[in-house]
């Protein structure tokens with residue numbers, strides 16, 4: 029059943045088995061899954077059925093960091109406050125988080141996740157169905173017809189990472205009717221979770237606000253925050269103010285290690301043995317005739333290659349670039365080609381390109397979501413985000429690109445160029461080469477103990493009995509792929525945990 | 530002789546340059562009038578690439594040293610293995626943005642120095 033919180037006569041039940049805060053990718057996935065288990069569920073959704081600027085403005089807040097151009101708009105424009113959440117605007121790129129992202133890696137992620145890739149793997153097939161793509165999705169060659177597979181670069185050192193494209197699924201449109209029809213689900217629109225009551229380590233109720241001034245109290249056995257990557261941190265910060273930092277914040281961890289994917293444009297080019305048409309898989313979305321959805325290929329190097337060089341995980345999308353090589357470079361290419369011929373490799377025509385490089389976001393405790401004194405339209409303190417890339421990040425990007433073109437050389441399929449624009453010296457301040465991808469990871473990260481994070485391996489907030497978190501805010505590391513596929517998989521895992529609890 | 534064999538011979542000639550026979554061989558084979566124009570252009574590019582490398586590393590402009598740093602033969606398998614190992618281990622250098630293996634750049638440098646001697 030769907031109720032509109034702005035209608036003062038709308039009366040949800042006083043108590044539910046589970047109360048979910050937020051009806052985006054995570055919240056709707058959880059509510060649907062739990063609804064099949066005959067549990068009573070209340071979903072609180074801050075927004076309504078349609079986009080509303082007044083609601084959206086509640087998301088506004090200051091941004092501080094490396095992306096000057098995004099200073100004032102990041103918090104307001106990188107997410108959506110309405111039924112279905114940010115899936116109303118997402119692009120639909122899906123790929124599972126690579127195994128190595130979960131592992132401890134010196135200098136990159138000292139502790140790793142408290143779970144491993146294998147813990148999440150069983151949930152990706154169902155997540156794929158929810159996102160309207162056809163599993164399996166792990167084999168990067170799968171999905172290409174036999175005739176086209178050899179066109180993909182998938183070699184010992186150089187790897188193809190395939191993104192599977194969701195239509196993209198708009199969760200409110202696709203699954204709203206199902207929730208409306210479910211007797212055991214009450215979806216309360218235009219209703220913002222604002223405060224909590226606690227009894228010892230248990231959350232007993234959530235108190236709501238809305239733009240019409242209505243206040244409600246919802247009791248439940250279990251509460252799940254699924255309000256999006258940034259808002260989960262904000263709510264926990266607000267609730268910790270009132271409850272002596274008992275909700276995962278005894279060690280000042282809530283909001284910390286916030287991450288987004290910076291997309292960095294690097295010039296480069298390579299010549300290769302593949303026919304020109306093969307590059308289309310890297311340049312454009314292609315229809316996967318086996319699975320009947322679109323895919324888009326990106327390039328990366330093998331995990332061993334990354335580990336040996338102490339690099340973060342990364343991938344590159346290829347694109348076209350105007351300038352070709354100058355006379356000196358022409359001689360170098362020609363010489364390298366001649367040598368390739370001598371050594372039995374088979375170089376072909378050159379192809380100037382630019383690469384869009386995306387690395388795993390650096391972990392920095394000072395990159396964080398905080399709340400400021402300025403109130404929003406509901407009287408709640410607004411959010412502030414600091415996300416700054418470290419001074420050596422341009423160098424990290426160059427090292428990643430260099431690893432990629434070295435892998436091209438090692439495979440004997442060409443040579444690569446890493447072209448550093450003179451303006452890159454002023455990067456990232458120049459703001460010319462980068463943009464953020466609006467993937468809000470971290471803030472309530474998963475950890476074995478409360479000194480290094482906010483939730484445990486089951487997404488339960490440290491120090492509480494019955495408060496859980498769903499969404500990319502729990503990501504311990506950001507990985508390289510876009511987050512939603514993993515958000516949905518993690519939420520399905522959380523649903524299993526709640527049912528068994 | 531195939532084009533590939535000619536390329537290898539050209540580089541092999543450079544490797545054996547200290548011997549007067551090799552100089553003669555190179556003269557006959559590579560600076561003679563019947564050298565195919567295409568190969569001549571490739572040789573010119575190897576020389577140019579070699580000088581680009583030597584400009585950056587003037588201390589390496591020494592035939593004996595360069596020879597010692599290259600695989601003893603220019604057999605394709607050894608050359609391939611040396612270049613692949615360079616890339617795997619990151620033994621590369623960047624010239625005008627292009628990332629090349631140190632072995633192949635030294636080979637170019639050797640051809641460049643050899644050409645000067647001829």
Ligand SMILES: Cc1cc2nc3c(=O)[nH]c(=O)nc-3n(C[C@H](O)[C@H](O)[C@H](O)COP(=O)(O)OP(=O)(O)OC[C@H]3O[C@@H](n4cnc5c(N)ncnc54)[C@H](O)[C@@H]3O)c2cc1C
Nearest residue numbers: 050052053054074109113114119120121221499510511512
């Ligand atoms: C332009 C764009 C393109 C993107 N493209 C991709 C892509 O290609 N692939 C990918 O994987 N990801 C992509 N993303 C990110 C993707 O949209 C998010 O990862 C995903 O929507 C997150 O799901 P979520 O449920 O955690 O949060 P959201 O979808 O944001 O849902 C959170 C919900 O909680 C509600 N809410 C917030 N606060 C409260 C409160 N206090 N009380 C009650 N309800 C509340 C909100 O209204 C919202 O409905 C993109 C994002 C953007 C902006």
